[in-house]
Amino acid sequence: MSLRAELEKSVTAWAATHFPGLPAEPWVRPCADERHGHFQTHFAMVAAKAQRLNPRDLAERLAKECPPPEGWEKPTVAGGGFVNYRVGPEAVGRAVDALRQDPNLGIPRVPKPESVVVDFSSPNIAKAMHVGHIRSTLLGDSLARLLTRLGHRVNRVNHLGDWGTQFGKLLLAYRAAGRPPLQPDQAIDQLEEFYKKGHQEAESDPAKMDQARAELAALQDGNPERRKDWRLFCESSAEHFRKIYERLGVRFDSIRGESAYHEDLPKVVQDLLQKQIAEVSQGAVVVRNRTIAEEPYLIRKSDGAFLYATTDLAAIQYRTEELKADRIIYVTDARQQLHFRWLFDTARRAGCRAELEHVWFGTVLGPDRKPLKSRDGTPLKLIDLLNEAKERAGVILKSKRPDLPPEGLEAKAELLGMASLKYADQLPNRNLDYVFTWEKLLAFDGNTAPYILNAYVRTRSILRKSGLAKHPCAPVRVAHPSEERLARLLLRFGDAVELAAADRKPHHLCGYLYDLAGQYHRFFEACPVLQLPALRDSRLTLVGLTGDVLKEGLGLLGIPTLEEM
RNA sequence: GCGCUGUUAGCUCAAUUGGAUAGAGCAUCUGACUUCGGAUCAGAAGGUUAGAGGUUCGAGUCCUCUACGGCGCACCA
Numbered sequence: 015m016s017l018r019a020e021l022e023k024s025v026t027a028w029a030a031t032h033f034p035g036l037p038a039e040p041w042v043r044p045c046a047d048e049r050h051g052h053f054q055t056h057f058a059m060v061a062a063k064a065q066r067l068n069p070r071d072l073a074e075r076l077a078k079e080c081p082p083p084e085g086w087e088k089p090t091v092a093g094g095g096f097v098n099y100r101v102g103p104e105a106v107g108r109a110v111d112a113l114r115q116d117p118n119l120g121i122p123r124v125p126k127p128e129s130v131v132v133d134f135s136s137p138n139i140a141k142a143m144h145v146g147h148i149r150s151t152l153l154g155d156s157l158a159r160l161l162t163r164l165g166h167r168v169n170r171v172n173h174l175g176d177w178g179t180q181f182g183k184l185l186l187a188y189r190a191a192g193r194p195p196l197q198p199d200q201a202i203d204q205l206e207e208f209y210k211k212g213h214q215e216a217e218s219d220p221a222k223m224d225q226a227r228a229e230l231a232a233l234q235d236g237n238p239e240r241r242k243d244w245r246l247f248c249e250s251s252a253e254h255f256r257k258i259y260e261r262l263g264v265r266f267d268s269i270r271g272e273s274a275y276h277e278d279l280p281k282v283v284q285d286l287l288q289k290q291i292a293e294v295s296q297g298a299v300v301v302r303n304r305t306i307a308e309e310p311y312l313i314r315k316s317d318g319a320f321l322y323a324t325t326d327l328a329a330i331q332y333r334t335e336e337l338k339a340d341r342i343i344y345v346t347d348a349r350q351q352l353h354f355r356w357l358f359d360t361a362r363r364a365g366c367r368a369e370l371e372h373v374w375f376g377t378v379l380g381p382d383r384k385p386l387k388s389r390d391g392t393p394l395k396l397i398d399l400l401n402e403a404k405e406r407a408g409v410i411l412k413s414k415r416p417d418l419p420p421e422g423l424e425a426k427a428e429l430l431g432m433a434s435l436k437y438a439d440q441l442p443n444r445n446l447d448y449v450f451t452w453e454k455l456l457a458f459d460g461n462t463a464p465y466i467l468n469a470y471v472r473t474r475s476i477l478r479k480s481g482l483a484k485h486p487c488a489p490v491r492v493a494h495p496s497e498e499r500l501a502r503l504l505l506r507f508g509d510a511v512e513l514a515a516a517d518r519k520p521h522h523l524c525g526y527l528y529d530l531a532g533q534y535h536r537f538f539e540a541c542p543v544l545q546l547p548a549l550r551d552s553r554l555t556l557v558g559l560t561g562d563v564l565k566e567g568l569g570l571l572g573i574p575t576l577e578e579m
Numbered sequence: 580g581c582g583c584u585g586u587u588a589g590c591u592c593a594a595u596u597g598g599a600u601a602g603a604g605c606a607u608c609u610g611a612c613u614u615c616g617g618a619u620c621a622g623a624a625g626g627u628u629a630g631a632g633g634u635u636c637g638a639g640u641c642c643u644c645u646a647c648g649g650c651g652c653a654c655c656a
Contacts, residue, residue: 040595043595043598044595045599046594046595046598046599046600046601046602047599047600049600050599054598054599056597056598056599056637059598059636059637060597062636063635063636069636092599093598093599093637094598094599094636094637095636096598096599136656138656175656178655178656179655179656180655180656272656295653296653296654297654298653298654300653300654306582307581307582307652308581308652309652309653310653311653312653312654314654315653315654316653316654317654319654321654321655321656322655322656323656325656347650348583348584348649348650348651349583349650349651350651350656351582351583351584351650351651352582352583352651352652353651353656355583376584376585376649376650377649377650379649383648383649410618414618415618441592441593442591442592442593443592443593445584445585446584446585446592447584447585447649447650448591448592449590449591449592451591453591453605454591454592454604454605457604457605457618458618459604459605459618459619460591460603460604460605461592461593461603461604462604462618464618465604465618465619467618468616468618468619469619471616471618472615472616472619475615475616476615476616479615479616480615506595509595510595513595513596517596521592521593522595525593525594525595525603526595528593528603528604529603532603535619535620536619536620536621538615538619538620539611539619539620539621540620542615543615544615545615578616579616579618
């Protein structure tokens with residue numbers, strides 16, 4: 015249990031006894047300013063307001079009747095009714111001793127594990143993944159890792175766009191070209207060319223548009239030749255996706271595209287009509303809810319075709335009934351908020367009992383504050399982004415480590431490039447658009463992956479220097495202020511992980527890891543580790559624990575570590 | 580028009596969900612190296628949190644209005 019949680023227990027018990035009416039919030043928080051203390055509670059001010067009492071008097075009572083755990087200083091009252099607590103160095107040492115023996119590093123387990131589907135990434139078949147997919151892919155992956163770590167049963171689902179109307183135009187051009195074989199390493203580019211060609215033709219020539227529609231209808235009716243072509247498109251795309259996911263270290267439990275729900279769609283619409291949730295309007299089938307919008311939600315077009323809303327409804331049914339999901343989390347960009355409001359509302363009215371959540375994020379912008387594009391104005395391809403990250407990391411590596419043999423350089427550049435990209439993408443609050451620059455991404459200092467990795471590497475190098483095979487696990491004695499700060503920060507890891515998961519915002523964890531890396535660097539400046547025999551094992555233990563927490567924290571963000579920079 | 584969302588230091592972003600004197604990095608300036616790895620550390624400077632009201636013991640955070648931006652609103656996904 016963290017220091018905070020220990021104190022929290024005591025304060026909450028006191029609050030529940032004397033003020034049973036008040037909500038059981040977390041009342042204990044770390045002080046923003048250490049001069050006030052290590053932890054504070056503002057409970058007295060809240061309770062005083064509710065009961066019309068004097069907040070200072072109540073704070074005095076709380077401080078007196080609610081003593082901190084063993085080894086803490088006597089609490090003090092300050093301001094308008096804050097009670098401040100300070101932990102003694104021995105108590106810090108004891109807490110760190112408990113932490114180093116905890117395989118979970120202070121990360122709590124949820125009392126009631128849920129079966130959670132995380133739906134993320136979801137690229138379209140026959141198109142290269144682009145920069146618009148990166149936030150969903152990384153954020154979804156991190157959320158899945160966080161929820162798994164807290165004890166939930168997580169199902170990572172890639173809901174591929176493999177059944178849209180774009181296939182009519184693509185088939186049209188592909189077949190007109192004589193159904194040529196696709197080159198393994200250029201398949202995606204070839205498919206994009208065919209689509210572009212088919213699209214242009216269909217837009218300019220109504221007869222071609224009719225043909226494209228006919229191609230789509232043939233595919234959806236199960237025409238064997240079209241099916242075969244479509245499967246080829248899917249397989250070529252899958253290979254493209256696989257390479258990118260491998261480099262990003264992202265995996266899925268289930269890759270199940272829209273096509274998998276094709277057969278279920280008529281029944282979904284029929285059910286909604288039968289339950290009188292949906293109605294026929296102007297030949298289409300729609301769902302209405304004036305509290306959401308005046309315009310209705312379309313689930314079947316007037317020509318009988320289904321939409322992605324219908325597919326999503328079918329997917330909810332599958333996930334709740336077949337996968338037994340208690341909760342489904344969708345990770346998509348902000349523009350789909352209205353769609354998900356409609357989707358969730360409709361599913362609930364139709365009897366869905368699972369919790370449905372839309373975790374949305376903003377756009378990646380270029381330096382001009384417009385959505386990030388490549389030089390020719392098309393969306394920036396993800397593969398180009400990854401390659402450039404690696405290349406730039408390689409240039410920096412060579413300049414920083416000219417002594418490094420060329421063999422190891424490439425793998426190191428790849429790791430640093432991916433780590434930097436992943437960290438930079440997850441650092442800003444997901445609800446905001448963010449401005450992407452290479453300078454920020456691969457900077458050596460500031461809140462970046464290299465800075466944190468550097469701290470980790472130094473925990474490893476000091477170990478190598480010590481001649482030991484692994485970090486010792488000795489009782490920790492905090493002797494220096496920067497050492498004590500490091501220890502207390504380590505004890506907050508569990509809180510940071512919990513907050514990031516509960517908020518569905520991994521950037522909270524980035525902030526914590528940056529603080530920890532910085533505090534480790536300060537400790538490192540101030541505290542000789544190997545030179546002082548009396549403190550050597552204690553400090554090596556602290557160093558080892560710092561490394562473990564940095565590694566575990568980065569791991570929850572999907573970022574691997576390395577032993578040497 | 581309706582709805583969602585945003586505006587914090589010159590720039591890019593934080594702020595533990597209503598708590599104490601709003602913090603970092605970059606850029607600028609000043610220091611610390613024959614280093615337990617300097618991809619580091621110490622320090623200076625930089626703010627009417629877009630503006631105006633309101634609620635509160637307390638507001639960057641909640642409410643109302645205004646200005647400016649991004650996005651979405653029936654047959655794409």
